[in-house]
């Protein structure tokens with residue numbers, strides 16, 4: 129059996145006035161997803177346990193069949209995996225944003241959408257000055273190591289290596305995602321709890337390192353926002369995940385433009401496939417992603433195509449772009465798979481977003497998302513369309529959502 133998973137990130141939504149009272153899924157022309165609904169089953173799954181923040185890290189773990197309330201350790205270790213950074217059992221990865229803070233307010237968590245090249249230069253300087261080996265704060269003759277790794281744009285990673293000893297951070301260490309405090313006073317949101325003082329000191333030190341860096345001088349001269357400091361958050365140790373193949377005897381692969389989602393795939397032992405044109409934005413090459421998914425199904429049992437565009441459209445509050453993204457997913461990814469997978473033998477397709485991203489709030493939300501499954505051995509429930517309303521009325525529901533994967537594969 130071959131299995132395709134298509135994730136329209138954040139597509140689950142609410143009725144929109146601008147769409148004549150329909151949700152984006154209802155408003156979009158999606159004949160292929162509706163065909164799946166008619167052939168198979170539409171249901172709903174809750175991928176974000178109540179105590180955890182709704183985001184792709186937690187929700188994707190659920191969708192892939194892992195219980196985030198047991199295995200989730202933080203965002204940064206997942207991104208670190210996608211960046212090719214190996215973590216020892218006691219090492220911590222910490223998300224390191226380059227941000228713009230002005231008059232004590234978080235003006236821009238992206239430092240003016242700073243480019244990867246600029247970000248790389250700044251992080252190299254931070255690593256040069258602040259990174260390196262230090263004496264352990266607690267133990268004589270023991271060294272700890274701090275490594276600042278450059279990532280994409282404003283998103284970087286601090287790795288704290290302890291040579292097998294406990295780190296100063298704990299699960300109770302509290303940090304703040306900077307995208308959730310726009311224009312707020314940062315003093316109210318600095319890291320606290322175990323190791324918080326160290327993080328605050330690093331953030332403070334970075335201000336001096338970055339202040340007169342040539343990259344920032346050029347940005348100021350060009351009227352762009354400089355990266356005034358680093359902002360540390362999303363910390364955690366490497367999660368302990370049983371490989372997907374050990375759980376299900378199936379080999380998987382993932383095609384995504386998002387490090388975080390690729391990282392989840394890598395950590396469960398899936399192959400990361402890089403496809404030119406697959407991006408983390410509205411400019412995604414849907415046709416290339418659809419073709420690559422189909423090609424990969426010849427070599428892998430399970431192939432996941434994750435599309436970030438609907439989520440980005442929601443964050444920008446653009447209902448029309450969200451509809452357009454869903455239509456292109458339907459036409460250029462779901463359609464070709466539905467048409468050609470049967471030639472590979474027994475097949476199943478699952479379409480499901482990870483989490484909800486309502487246009488109303490332009491932010492991620494808790495709550496169930498609609499899914500559709502069709503293919504070999506799946507009996508039709510006589511549902512007509514794939515959308516939130518049909519899913520809400522369905523008697524097939526998974527809460528917690530990580531149970532859906534066994535149903536899909538079983």
Ligand SMILES: [Zn+2]
Pocket residue numbers: 138439440443485492
């Ligand atoms: Zn999002």
